[in-house]
Amino acid sequence: MNTVSVREHARLTTGPVPGGSLDVASVPVSAFDWLCQEAQRYRTTGAPLVRIEGRHWLRLDNYVGVLETPCGTRIEILPKHVHGESDVASARRVLIRMLQVALHLPVRDSGPTVLQTFNAPVSEWIIQQFLKELDALVRRGLRFDYRPVEEETRFLRGRLLLARQLRQPAGRQHLFQIEHQVFEPDRPENRLIASALAKVAAATRDPENWRRAHELEHQLVELPRSRDIAGDFRRWSSDRLMSHYAAIRSWCELILGDRNPMSAMGQWTGRSLLFPMEKVFEAYVETCLQRMLPPDARLRTQAASHYLCRQGDRRLFQLRPDFLIEHENSVWVVDAKWKLLDAADTQNQYGLSQGDFYQLFAYGRRYLRGNGRLALVFPETCRFEKPLETFDLEDGMLLDVLPLDLESGRIREAGFFNHHLFCPPVNSAA
Structure with missing residues (x-):
């Protein structure tokens, strides 16, 4: 099997390319033609997978994960988390950690040493963790x-x-x-496990995963497969006697495509598993904020209580900030953006988007009533290691641009962050 590892927004072609770069890669003609067809199909659903650049080039969009073509070419798409070149191992490690945290996956053996020695596409890591969880469940005993x-x-x-x-x-x-x-053993939980096991046994290309999957298939040959995946998930029991099944449910939901913790995230079609990187980062930021906030603080996601304007009795253009943090009498609006900034590039406003500032300004006018603090969270890189100088939006609104360390899941200058977050601004309102 031909495996190609690239980063998001990489360019693909059929001709020869210089090796060692994750931003340019060569794929077979059959894979190239299939991607062109998929580009049209995804475009009609509003989720562009690749963009066609002439007859010989394709540019990937912001999806990450694994894409497998009918001809057997496997394209591993990794996050672009650093400026310049990066190695496959570090990018894969960052993606696995973010998926683990963002999807709240119960991972066995998830220490740094395991991640550093894991040398396979992300889909194989998901299959590996599912098989480990299933092996532990079988040893404990299935529920009849x-x-x-x-x-x-x-x-x-x-x-x-x-x-x-x-x-x-x-x-x-x-x-x-x-x-x-x-x-x-014919019950909803076991039927879903059998369906997920059959899917990963057919999808895996890793010898160890293949061996373990087929061993488990022989042990569980009497388990019937699910004919109604959505219905069986609804019937999944969560009582005390089924508590040992709780960990494997997350993996079944992910593999069978029923898990949808956020819009358009995680669709496994055939042997492909893709995630919109912006959604992954947003979910990762949410989990990191939950860990940093004090117990009495409230974190609301995708608040939708305000609109930009009115026309008569109609309210138009709903405003939906990523996060709304409420603590005592203070409110903080936070948005997460998956983009690499350069703190030294003042000529181009550090790489910040004017549209993002317009968006945050509108959030501040409605959710903070024009007086309070807002924040934009970006991934931390070697060119963006500390918060930028606070931006004054005037009339009492201040905007902070903060880096999030992808390795530790912490926002740099935590004291600075907490100081401003929990000092109630004057005249702020929930």
Whole structure:
């Protein structure tokens, strides 16, 4: 199998390219043509996967993960988390850590040493963790359940269905209409596990994952597969007797495509697993903020209580900041942006977008009533290690641009952050 590792927004072509770069790569003609077809399909749904640049070049969008073409070419798309070149191992490590935190995945053996020695695409890491969790579940024991069965037999077993027995026609009195209980593993949780296992067994290309998946398939051969994935997830039991199933549910949801913690995130089509990087970073920031906030602070995501303007009785253009933090009498509006800044590039405003400032200004006018503090959170890089000087939006509104360390999940200058976040601004309102 041909595996190509690149970063988001990389360019793909069919001709020869210089090696060692994650921003330019060569793919087979069959994979190139298939990506062109997929570009059109994704464009109609409003989620561009690649952009066509002439007859010989494609540019990837902001999706990360693994994309596998019908010809067997596997394209691993990693986050562009540093300026200039980066190595595959560090980019893969950052993506795995962000997915683990953002999706609240219960990972076994997730220490730094394991991540550093893991040398396979992200999809193989997901398969590996699922198989580890399933192996632990099998060792502990699957949950069986009683299922009622009604049948006609030559012997009496269970409960005789008297009304149906009395209606037996002549010549069939020797047959019994009975109902009994069968103790079997056919329950929603096990059906979903069997479906997820079948999917990863067909998708994996890692020898160790392939071996473990097929060993587990032989052990669980009696488990039926789910015919209604969404319905079985709704019927997944969370009582005390099923507590040991809780960890594997996250992996089943991710593999079977039923998990949707945020808009358009995590779609596994065939053997492809893609995530919009902006959504991953937004979920990562949310989890990091939750860890940093005091217990009595409230973090609201995608607040939608205000609009930009009115026309008569109609309210127009809903304003939805990523995060709204409320603590005592203070309110802080926070937006997360997946973009690399350069603190030394004052000529180009550090790489900041004027549209983002307009957006935050509108949030401040409505959610803070024109007086308070706002923040933009960007990934930390070697060119952006400390908060920028505070931006004065006048009339009592101040905007901070803060770096988030992707390795530790901490916002730099935490004391600075907490000081401003929990000092109530004058005349602020919830």
